[in-house]
Amino acid sequence: MAVAPLPSPVTPALTLHPLYTVPVAEFRWADPELNRALREAILARQSQDPGVRVSNRGGWHSRKDFQDWQEPCARELRQRVLAALNRLLLELDPRLDGRHLSGWRMVAWANVSPKGAANAPHQHSSHWSGVYYVDCGEASQREELGGELVFENDFGVPVEILSHPDPYRTDRRFRPEAGKLYLFPSSLFHRVEPYGGDALRMSIAFDLSHPGFARPDRTESRDNWRWKNFRGPMRALRWLQERLGI
Ligand SMILES: [Fe+2]
Numbered sequence: 001m002a003v004a005p006l007p008s009p010v011t012p013a014l015t016l017h018p019l020y021t022v023p024v025a026e027f028r029w030a031d032p033e034l035n036r037a038l039r040e041a042i043l044a045r046q047s048q049d050p051g052v053r054v055s056n057r058g059g060w061h062s063r064k065d066f067q068d069w070q071e072p073c074a075r076e077l078r079q080r081v082l083a084a085l086n087r088l089l090l091e092l093d094p095r096l097d098g099r100h101l102s103g104w105r106m107v108a109w110a111n112v113s114p115k116g117a118a119n120a121p122h123q124h125s126s127h128w129s130g131v132y133y134v135d136c137g138e139a140s141q142r143e144e145l146g147g148e149l150v151f152e153n154d155f156g157v158p159v160e161i162l163s164h165p166d167p168y169r170t171d172r173r174f175r176p177e178a179g180k181l182y183l184f185p186s187s188l189f190h191r192v193e194p195y196g197g198d199a200l201r202m203s204i205a206f207d208l209s210h211p212g213f214a215r216p217d218r219t220e221s222r223d224n225w226r227w228k229n230f231r232g233p234m235r236a237l238r239w240l241q242e243r244l245g246i
Pocket residue numbers: 122123124190205
């Protein structure tokens with residue numbers, strides 16, 4: 001049903017304030033040799049270890065120990081990730097100095113995804129998170145094979161669903177490519193679309209945290225409240241999470 005617009009004297013002038021931006025950084029290295037070495041290192045670990053299950057649906061998720069892998073390719077990638085993080089941090093705030101740029105704690109893990117693997121929506125508990133693509137199987141050439149990294153818009157702005165029933169259509173999708181690194185705030189919800197290729201898809205995910213940064217979200221305030229009032233149960237919960245690797 002068409003509704004006539006309100007007469008102009010009734011409609012005040014509109015000033016729209018599009019608030020906030022979410023920084024998602026993309027870096028790219030053209031270094032097939034590094035990716036070949038990482039691929040071999042990952043497959044060697046996978047053959048010795050059943051891995052863990054976290055947000056992954058199918059596929060192999062290594063223990064969260066990539067930060068300790070001693071292979072030269074793993075050391076090289078860790079250095080590159082920290083250099084990329086510094087580049088991003090200085091872009092966002094040029095006042096930062098050595099206190100902020102060094103001393104980052106990294107926890108990282110490798111993922112191997114065969115056909116059908118996906119990652120359910122989730123967020124991470126650190127400050128910055130990232131993913132580096134070692135091998136994208138066939139998905140970089142064929143869009144229909146899926147495997148996209150999707151960042152979810154959870155601001156809760158109402159979206160029209162009568163004509164477009166997908167309420168997630170404001171999400172931003174990125175197509176993985178070998179050699180690409182994405183860095184994003186750990187609080188940003190994301191998922192990985194089901195991958196439909198036959199060749200294995202491999203990535204390494206990172207969590208980066210630093211005592212000089214805070215994560216100003218309500219979850220953290222709630223956690224602080226819980227820690228203050230229920231220290232014993234919170235310690236037990238953390239112990240259990242560490243044991244389960246989540
Ligand atoms: Fe993730």
